Amino acid sequence: MATTVADILKANNLSITDSRKSILELFKLSKGALAHADIEKKSSAQFDRVTIYRTLQTFVDKGIIHTIPTADNSVLYALCKDDCSAGHHHDNHVHFICDSCDTTYCLDHVTIPSVNLPEGFTQKQTDVVVSGVCKNCE
Amino acid sequence: MATTVADILKANNLSITDSRKSILELFKLSKGALAHADIEKKSSAQFDRVTIYRTLQTFVDKGIIHTIPTADNSVLYALCKDDCSAGHHHDNHVHFICDSCDTTYCLDHVTIPSVNLPEGFTQKQTDVVVSGVCKNCE
DNA sequence: AGTAATGTGCAACAAAGTTGCAAATTATTT
DNA sequence: AAATAATTTGCAACTTTGTTGCACATTACT
Ligand SMILES: [Mn+2]
Ligand SMILES: [Mn+2]
Ligand SMILES: [Zn+2]
Ligand SMILES: [Zn+2]
Numbered sequence: 001m002a003t004t005v006a007d008i009l010k011a012n013n014l015s016i017t018d019s020r021k022s023i024l025e026l027f028k029l030s031k032g033a034l035a036h037a038d039i040e041k042k043s044s045a046q047f048d049r050v051t052i053y054r055t056l057q058t059f060v061d062k063g064i065i066h067t068i069p070t071a072d073n074s075v076l077y078a079l080c081k082d083d084c085s086a087g088h089h090h091d092n093h094v095h096f097i098c099d100s101c102d103t104t105y106c107l108d109h110v111t112i113p114s115v116n117l118p119e120g121f122t123q124k125q126t127d128v129v130v131s132g133v134c135k136n137c138e
Numbered sequence: 139m140a141t142t143v144a145d146i147l148k149a150n151n152l153s154i155t156d157s158r159k160s161i162l163e164l165f166k167l168s169k170g171a172l173a174h175a176d177i178e179k180k181s182s183a184q185f186d187r188v189t190i191y192r193t194l195q196t197f198v199d200k201g202i203i204h205t206i207p208t209a210d211n212s213v214l215y216a217l218c219k220d221d222c223s224a225g226h227h228h229d230n231h232v233h234f235i236c237d238s239c240d241t242t243y244c245l246d247h248v249t250i251p252s253v254n255l256p257e258g259f260t261q262k263q264t265d266v267v268v269s270g271v272c273k274n275c276e
Numbered sequence: 277a278g279t280a281a282t283g284t285g286c287a288a289c290a291a292a293g294t295t296g297c298a299a300a301t302t303a304t305t306t
Numbered sequence: 307a308a309a310t311a312a313t314t315t316g317c318a319a320c321t322t323t324g325t326t327g328c329a330c331a332t333t334a335c336t
Contacts, residue, residue: 015282015333036323048285053324055283069207071265075323094253099262107259113251115232115266120273121245124237127209127267128253135258153302153313174292186316191293193314213292283332292323301314306307 012062012086019047023055024064032103033068033078033095066091068104069127078106095127098134105134150200150224157185161193162202170241171206171216171233204229206242207265216244233265236272243272 005024009016022043027034034042039052047055056077059065063084068076080091094110097103112126143162147154160181165172172180177190185193194215197203201222206214218229232248235241250264 017283017333019284049323050286050325051284058283067209067211069209069211069265069267071205071207071263073205073207073211073213075211094255096255096259107256110253110255113253115248115251115268117232117234117248117268117270118245118273120276121234121268122270122276123268124270125209125268127207127265127269129207129265129267130253130255130259130261130263131265132255132262133260135256138258138260155302155314157315187292188294188317189315277336279334279336281332281334284330286327286329288326290323290325292321294321295319296317298317299315301312303310303312305310 008064012064014058014062018045019051019055020058022047023052024059027065027077027079032105033076035074035076062086063089068095068106069129070097070104071129071131076104078104081106081108092126095129096134097129097131098137099131100133100137103134103136146202150202152196152200156183157189157193158196160185161190162197165203165215165217170243171214173212173214200224201227206233206244207267208235208242209267209269214242216242219244219246230264233267234272235267235269236275237269238271238275241272241274 005021005028006016008024009020014020022045023039026039026042036052036056040049060067063080063086065077066080066089068078070076080089084090092112094107094112096105096107112128115123115126117123143159143166144154146162147158152158160183161177164177164180174190174194178187198205201218201224203215204218204227206216208214218227222228230250232245232250234243234245250266253264255261
């Protein structure tokens with residue numbers, strides 16, 4: 001019994017609506033991370049820009065998706081596969097951006113390496129974004 | 139004989155103008171990275187928004203400053219201290235963002251750890267952004 | 277089915293970034 | 307040191323991206 005998108009919404013105390021179902025479905029079907037613009041294009045039904053913004057924000061708040069920092073400072077989102085919850089993300093994995101096909105992957109099994117900070121600096125969170133060529137493009 | 143901002147501009151074949159001198163000076167005096175908005179505020183003389191955009195882009199192109207990816211996807215810039223040149227950045231250092239004072243540091247002496255990518259993925263560049271509390275705020 | 281709670285779309289707005297072009301500044305040549 | 311050529315600046319106009327308030331629609335609850 002695979003978890004449906006409705007299950008996920010229910011588990012997070014979110015009303016089950018068309019837009020949330022469609023957008024969450026998109027994430028489940030997508031190989032890589034999605035930007036706001038991708039969702040506007042890919043979703044068969046047409047949702048208002050504002051609805052998409054709010055849906056994404058809600059999903060981030062609930063720990064359903066996480067944002068990914070990129071070198072060109074575009075905003076990307078991907079499903080949380082770790083056990084994230086409202087207010088507590090712990091997506092401690094490396095992200096990979098393919099220079100060729102532009103897909104952004106969550107490398108869920110590549111853990112964040114530890115970093116030796118100078119005296120006086122305390123680490124709380126570490127983001128690692130690697131770019132290069134992905135396995136489909138090599 | 140310290141290198142003046144004019145020297146840096148000259149070395150990069152850039153005309154020595156008021157805005158470029160002021161903005162470059164700002165970077166030299168600043169402890170941390172600067173956003174476009176910081177420059178608009180901090181520069182004593184008032185420059186047009188467009189001039190600031192273009193100056194920053196020129197400096198990035200010439201390898202004088204580099205951009206820093208951030209979790210909240212704001213665009214930050216900092217001086218390149220490594221031997222970067224036009225078209226060839228190699229700022230292989232860790233960046234640190236203080237959650238308390240919001241300063242972003244280039245940790246020039248903390249080298250990027252290596253990451254074990256899955257089969258088929260080729261690494262070209264790695265960005266590491268650590269957040270936490272800096273030495274001034276602890 | 278009826279009511280309360282929540283979410284959506286629209287409109288209007290704000291912020292961020294881009295482009296073309298004339299005027300001003302800087303560099304180069306005489 | 308002028309004159310000229312090359313580059314840069316500021317303005318205006320525009321695009322793109324993101325935000326907010328509110329009436330209406332949908333979903334959840336009794
Ligand atoms: Mn991820
Ligand atoms: Mn740096
Ligand atoms: Zn690829
Ligand atoms: Zn600090």
